[in-house]
Amino acid sequence: MKYQKLVDVYNQLEENSKRLEKTRILSDFIKELDDETLSKVGLLILGRVFPAWSDKELGIGSKLVMEAVAKAVGTTVDKVEDELREQGDIGLASVNLFSKKSQTTFFSQPLTIKFVFDNLIKLTTISGSKSTSRKISIILELLSQASATEAKYLTRTITEELRIGVGEGIVRDAIAEAFNIDKDIIDRAHMLTNDLALIAVVAKNEGEDGLKKLTLTPGKPVKPMLAQLSEGIEPSIKMMGLAICETKYDGIRLQVHRNKDEINIFTRRLENITEAMPEIVKAVDEYLPHVNYIVEGEVIATRDGKPLSFQNILHRVRRKYNIEEAIENVPLKLFLFDLLYFRKSMIDEPLLKRRKKLEEIVDTSSEEINLSKMVKGTIDNIHEVEELFKTSIEEGHEGIMIKDSKEPYIPGLRGKKMLKYKAEPETLDVVVVGGTHGIGKRKDFIGSYLVALRDENDDLKTVAHVATGLDDDTLKYLTKKMEEYKLSEKGTKVTVEPKIILEIGFSEIVKSPEYETGFSLRFPVVKRVRKDKGLGDIDTVERLISMYK
Structure with a gap:
C-alpha cells in the first residue's frame, strides 16, 4: 500500500479534534488492511516502529533530520533551522521547504508503507564508524522520494513527534469498532500485551476468542498499576475492609522478569535497565526460583542503612560505564511487593493471594533482596498502620501504600484500589x-x-x-x-x-x-x-x- 494513503489518514486525524470522529476515520482505514500492513500501521499511527514494551527506539536527533532535509531539498542546514524556528515544527518546516524544492528526483517510485517501515527499522540497526552518514543516507532515500505532505509526517515520525492527536485509547477504540469487538476485551488484551499492532492483527483474524487467549509473557513488560492519593489512613481502610499496607520507598519502581534462563529488569517506563544492575540480576537468580516469573518492587540506594536521595539511584541506574565502581559506591536494595506471574499469570488473583505466594518464593536471607515492610490493616488495628507510617517516615521513606487486598492487578490503571499516603503534599x-x-x-x-x-x-x-x-x-x-x-x-x-x-x-x-x-x-x-x-x-x-x- 502506498504511504500516501496513510498520510491522507494522518491529515484527516490531525485536522479533526473530535475523539469519535478520529476513531471512525481510523476504524474505516484499518478494517481494509491486510495483516502485514495492519501490523505496521498499528505502530506507525502512534508514531512508533516498535511496541511500547520494546527497549529499541529510533533515537534520531533533530539535527540529523535537518541535515537530511537540507540535502533532499537542495538547501543549507541553516535555512532548515530558520524554517523550523519560524514554524515551530519539523513537519511544517518540511512542507514549506519541499514545496520550494529545486531538485527533481527522476525515476523515483512512490513510497510504500512497507518501504518506509522497513527503512525506519533499518535506522535502529546502524552503529559504529560512519553510522551518522549511513543514517542520513537512509533518511535521504526516503525524503528524496517523498511529496511535501509525506515529508511532513516522515520527519515527525523519525523525530518521534507525530502530533496527530491520537493516543492508545483512540487506537483501542478504533480496533474495537473496525472488527466489532467489545472494548473491554480490547482493553484487557492491551493491558496484558502492551502491543496494539499484535492486538489489531489478532482481532482481525481471531476475534474475541483469540484476544482472550492473549496473556502476560515474561520478558515483555506491562504498564504498572498506578495509585491515587489517599484521603487518610482510616477512611481508606474503612473503604477497603482489609488492606495491605506497605512502606512507600522513594526509589525506582521495577519489574523483574525471568523467562527460562534469561532475567530482565524494566522500569515503570518499560525501559530495560538489566545491564545497569548486575548485582540485582545475580541476587534474584540466587534467591528466587528458577521458573518463569514477573515480580514487582522498588529499588533504592542506601548508605549506612539509610536510603539515599532519588537522584543518587537515578545516576546509579543511568550509568553505562564503571558499573563495578558504582556498585561499590551506591549499593542497591530491592524491595519486592507484588507477583504478577509465577509459572502462569497471577494478575486476576486477589492481592492477598499474590502477596502470600510472593512471601513463599522469595528467600530474604540476602540484604539485597527484601520484601516490602507490610502490615494487614483493618478498622480494628488502625494504630498498627499509623505506626508503619511513622516508622517509614523516620527511616527516610516517603510514606505508605494502602492496597485493597481483594483486588486483582490491573496494568496501567490509576484507581482507588491502590492508594498512597505521604508526609509531603501530592505532586x-x-x-x-x-x-x-x-x-x-x-x-x-x-x-x-x-x-x-x-x-x-x-x-x-x-x-x-x-x-x-x-x-x-x-x-x-x-x-x-x-x-x-x-x-x-x-x-x-x-x-x-x-x-x-x-x-x-x-x-x-x-x-x-x-x-x-x-x-x-x-x-x-x-x-x-x-x-x-x-x-x-x-x-x-x-x-x-x-x-x-
Missing part, C-alpha cells in the same frame, strides 16, 4: 513546553518554565509557569536542555519539544482561563527533574480535575 509530573529567559541573577538562564499535562487525546494542555525550587546547577542543566530541544524563539519566549519532565509541588489548584487546562497551580515549585520518566508518564488533565474536586 504532579508535567512536561516543559516553553520557557522565558531570566533577568538579574538569572539572565544567563531560562528562568521560568511553561508546563503542561496530557488530555484524553494525548494532546498537551498548559497548566502553569514554574520558576522556583531551582538551584544554579539545575538551571544550568535545564537551560542546556531547552537549547537542545528548542523549536522557536521570540523575544524572551522559547518553545521546546516536550522532552523535559518535572515533578512539581504546589499549594492549591485554582480555576484559570490563562492556561489551556482551565486551571492553574498556586505557588508551583520544582521538586526534581524526572529523568526516569517520559512523555507517556506525565499526569493527565483528568487527574488534575480529580485532585481539584
Whole structure:
C-alpha cells in the first residue's frame, strides 16, 4: 500500500479534534488492511516502529533530520533551522521547504508503507564508524522520494513527534469498532500485551476468542498499576475492609522478569535497565526460583542503612560505564511487593493471594533482596498502620501504600484500589513546553518554565509557569536542555519539544482561563527533574480535575 494513503489518514486525524470522529476515520482505514500492513500501521499511527514494551527506539536527533532535509531539498542546514524556528515544527518546516524544492528526483517510485517501515527499522540497526552518514543516507532515500505532505509526517515520525492527536485509547477504540469487538476485551488484551499492532492483527483474524487467549509473557513488560492519593489512613481502610499496607520507598519502581534462563529488569517506563544492575540480576537468580516469573518492587540506594536521595539511584541506574565502581559506591536494595506471574499469570488473583505466594518464593536471607515492610490493616488495628507510617517516615521513606487486598492487578490503571499516603503534599509530573529567559541573577538562564499535562487525546494542555525550587546547577542543566530541544524563539519566549519532565509541588489548584487546562497551580515549585520518566508518564488533565474536586 502506498504511504500516501496513510498520510491522507494522518491529515484527516490531525485536522479533526473530535475523539469519535478520529476513531471512525481510523476504524474505516484499518478494517481494509491486510495483516502485514495492519501490523505496521498499528505502530506507525502512534508514531512508533516498535511496541511500547520494546527497549529499541529510533533515537534520531533533530539535527540529523535537518541535515537530511537540507540535502533532499537542495538547501543549507541553516535555512532548515530558520524554517523550523519560524514554524515551530519539523513537519511544517518540511512542507514549506519541499514545496520550494529545486531538485527533481527522476525515476523515483512512490513510497510504500512497507518501504518506509522497513527503512525506519533499518535506522535502529546502524552503529559504529560512519553510522551518522549511513543514517542520513537512509533518511535521504526516503525524503528524496517523498511529496511535501509525506515529508511532513516522515520527519515527525523519525523525530518521534507525530502530533496527530491520537493516543492508545483512540487506537483501542478504533480496533474495537473496525472488527466489532467489545472494548473491554480490547482493553484487557492491551493491558496484558502492551502491543496494539499484535492486538489489531489478532482481532482481525481471531476475534474475541483469540484476544482472550492473549496473556502476560515474561520478558515483555506491562504498564504498572498506578495509585491515587489517599484521603487518610482510616477512611481508606474503612473503604477497603482489609488492606495491605506497605512502606512507600522513594526509589525506582521495577519489574523483574525471568523467562527460562534469561532475567530482565524494566522500569515503570518499560525501559530495560538489566545491564545497569548486575548485582540485582545475580541476587534474584540466587534467591528466587528458577521458573518463569514477573515480580514487582522498588529499588533504592542506601548508605549506612539509610536510603539515599532519588537522584543518587537515578545516576546509579543511568550509568553505562564503571558499573563495578558504582556498585561499590551506591549499593542497591530491592524491595519486592507484588507477583504478577509465577509459572502462569497471577494478575486476576486477589492481592492477598499474590502477596502470600510472593512471601513463599522469595528467600530474604540476602540484604539485597527484601520484601516490602507490610502490615494487614483493618478498622480494628488502625494504630498498627499509623505506626508503619511513622516508622517509614523516620527511616527516610516517603510514606505508605494502602492496597485493597481483594483486588486483582490491573496494568496501567490509576484507581482507588491502590492508594498512597505521604508526609509531603501530592505532586504532579508535567512536561516543559516553553520557557522565558531570566533577568538579574538569572539572565544567563531560562528562568521560568511553561508546563503542561496530557488530555484524553494525548494532546498537551498548559497548566502553569514554574520558576522556583531551582538551584544554579539545575538551571544550568535545564537551560542546556531547552537549547537542545528548542523549536522557536521570540523575544524572551522559547518553545521546546516536550522532552523535559518535572515533578512539581504546589499549594492549591485554582480555576484559570490563562492556561489551556482551565486551571492553574498556586505557588508551583520544582521538586526534581524526572529523568526516569517520559512523555507517556506525565499526569493527565483528568487527574488534575480529580485532585481539584
